[in-house]
Amino acid sequence: MIRADIAARYTAYVQAVTxxxxxxxxxxALENRPPYLGGEGFRVTMNTETPGTGDTCPVSP
Incomplete structure (x- = not known):
């Protein structure tokens, strides 16, 4: 199996996680490193969430 250089792999990983x-x-796991607590969650970009379903921050009047 051919592996890309580390910079190319990490760029691809950032895009995949983001x-x-x-x-x-x-x-x-792909890099043969141990998991960490909380690392099973998936990231969701803010502009892809349905309005009204995320956490809200109260705005001061």
Whole structure:
């Protein structure tokens, strides 16, 4: 199996985690690294969430 250089792999991992394709622990497994607590969660970009479903921050009047 051919592996890209480290910079190319890490760029691809950032894109995959940012877009919710992989979670951080899946990336760590691909790099033969141990998982970390909380690394199973998927990231969701703020502009892809349905309005009214996320946490809200109260705005001061």
């Amino acid at each position: 877009n919710g394709l992989l979670n951080p622990n899946e990336v760590r």
